[in-house]
Amino acid sequence: MSSLELIRLFLAVAEHRSFTLAARRLGVSPTAVSKGVRALEAKHGVTLFVRTTRSVSLTDAGAGLLAVLKPAVDQIEEAFTGLERFQRRPAGRLRLSAPRAFGFLVARELVPRMRAAYPEIGFDLSLDDGLVDLVADGYDAGIRLGQAVAQDMVAIRLGRPLAWSIVAAPCYFARHGVPTGPRDLLRHRAIRYRFTTSGVLPTWLLRDGDGEFQLDPGADLCANDTRMIAELARAGLGIAYLPDIEIDDDLRHGRLVRVLASHVPATSGLYLYFPMRSQHQPKMRALVDEASKLAAEGLLDLVDRG
Template sequence: MKNHSLDGIRTFLAVAELKSFSAAALRLGVTATAASKAIKVMERQHGVLLFKRNTRHVGFTEAGESLYASLSGATRQIDDAFAALGMFRDRPVGHLRLTVPRALGALVMRALIPRFRSSYPEVTIDLSLDDGVVDLVAQGYDAGIRLGQSVQQDMVAVRLTGDLRWSVVGAPAYFDRKGRPSIPEDLMHHETLGYRFHTSGSMHHWRFVRDGEEFLLDAGAPLVVNDTTLIADFARSGLGLAYLPDVEIEQDLSSGSLLRVLENYVPSKSGLFLYFPARTQSQPKLRAFIDTALALSQPAPSDSFR
């Protein structure tokens, strides 16, 4: 296969359209000698003459006319293709790939996605639920949502919620059977429901605070699950104590089907952030998603992403 110079093709098309080497050179910003040389290189490479020329006139040879007929159609397609790029610049269109945590992300997306799709129907969405740390660039995502401490430092992060309250909770029937822990260390004598991160396989350690100092506790859970929605179901059924964000179990807390313990020992965690590489935020599709998310965000997630 022969190597075709794009510069040579541009020169050929300019000469063909203007019927002049000097005019073509002026359009391309080169010298007439350079334009003539580019055509001679093409003619030598393919073994045919493309133009008949004298001091006053430039015209096609049969081979040149055939080549122009073929290339002019392709050129229009190329021009149309580059013109179509304008729609990506001027309005939100295209495909948006997002990664969000399973339970918390689903709570956010229930409100966010319908509003976004209603406003921007030309943007299609691929939504992945994953609690693990995700490299957006390496895995081809446009943006993600994570708790603040999970966002990489080289990302732009936009806060969506205030800090999230977490609780150790259990069903009334469980407390009737096992009693209530008074201090975090009492959990070593209770049945706990552990969470294992889906991607890394590591366990989530329960975080507590005493006298201003945070510490982690692993109670050796006899039941481990990689889905917080199912953990809440198991806690509701009285199978053990769970460590969950309040926004995920607010109805259970209101109805009394789950009760808090150790409230003075459980710290709040950083809220949810939308994050993305700095260089991508100017894309209209991502900018529109950011603006829609910010329009919904409020200090309390339960008030906004419902």
Template sequence: MDRRELNDLAAFAAVARERSFTRAAALLGMSPSALSHAMRGLEEWLGVRLLARTTRSVAPTEAGARLLRSLNPALDEIASGLEALGGWRERPSGTLRITTFSTAAAAVLEPALPAYLLAFPDVQVEVDVDNGLTDIVVAGFDAGIRFGDTVAKDMIAIRVGLDQRSAVVGTPEYFARHPPPTTPRDLEQHACINYRLTTSPGLLPWEFEKDGREVSIRTSGPLVVNNGPLALAAVRAGVGLGYTLEADVADDVRAGRLVQVLADWCPPFPGYYLYHPSRRQASPALRALIATLRAELVS
């Protein structure tokens, strides 16, 4: 058995586990079309069909499932051996690709990333700031940083930030013209600054909870943005109400520039988490970054 055949068997195992050529290709660092071509070649070499393909899904056949059961112990042993070799490295190295959104980049990465880069000069970090919800497996990222309640359940998630709270705010001048809302439904009568995620066609709902009751409100107003600072600029100018993180407007509220309403409808929610695929062993560079972010959290 040559090296190409071994590579094709490992690729087959990735496709069978992921049930997707796209996700498996991202893990393997190759294009879906090249991976599909390799699987057809493997099936021709073995003389048996390993994968059942449809336009929407891919799954191992009975023969493929049997082969996968045979391959898994050997692949796990190889992975363990490679992981053990990682312990011989004195310093983390290589490229680390992280996706996050602007608020998390400012709150989590800005305080800690310079010290990390100085401590580990052999690591090159690429940060992609995207206010959508990027699939890190498909996009080929090593890890992401998001709010804990938006992380998929099949990911390994590590807390790297404190709990957060949402806040509805407006200027004193705005509330001089409009009565403050006392329930989330009252927001339907107000001008609201709305936010649209780059990966979603709809507007981000304003979500509230009180005494176990959850309420999601679709607001309307004169401005829709996908940029937090621009939204807050409009709120501070008195254009309308904003729905943001309490931490982002705490100074404005203390100084009286903004007035917070519906605070009793905004309980804490899980803060920032770094997450990575559960089937992918964290590299030394990623483990070092996690340790750095965790140290910043408790400092």
């Protein structure tokens, strides 16, 4: 028998002061209980019970062991009982990862809704524009564009396709001219995004009369943050390829100018994603339910082209 099984036998006999009653409670034979207690005594070289034909009582060694083991086992049982609340009521802590440009959706819409409905769920939010390995980095779920979600993840669509634009400051176009076609971009100064972990520069998705294609312009300037890329573009340092959600105000006020709009297709929208094995956790079911409701109400849709 394992040490835990021997402890269960000892505690049952100590509680009932009877091998027979202990056996009945544990669903084993009295012989098995007797053998287990003898094994425990032999293992530690002490006598734990005084046995007579009419009674069973604890020795001093047995009473001392009981005084230590009983509170410890009670605490363990309380810990396992506490797990039941995770089955009945969503509780615990959710660690979420989202891109910086879209983090406001989490803070403005999703978290307040979750906190109101499930006050026993806590949040640990991380904003990171790079690709994140949820399992390796200890996250419960992430929010990313669809093309960035690994195929082995469960993915829930949160909104409509995301609009992107090719933009630069008016002063840049005044100095370098305005591109008239997608491949003209190869002659311009590009401000590129670089993934933090891999160092990869994602290409720009464009389209022409032959369909969609990937363009890999120069990389005179790179940054791993879309806000910084937008700031560099506003300073007139080059052309950038950015989501409209990042630059909507700049476009409205003329700090940035959109070009080649008909050559920039919308990309997949945002998705909530998480490992398949975690989808049955109450806290994850609650997250999916609330995110799905927000998506159905259109509250997680991003800024449209204007």
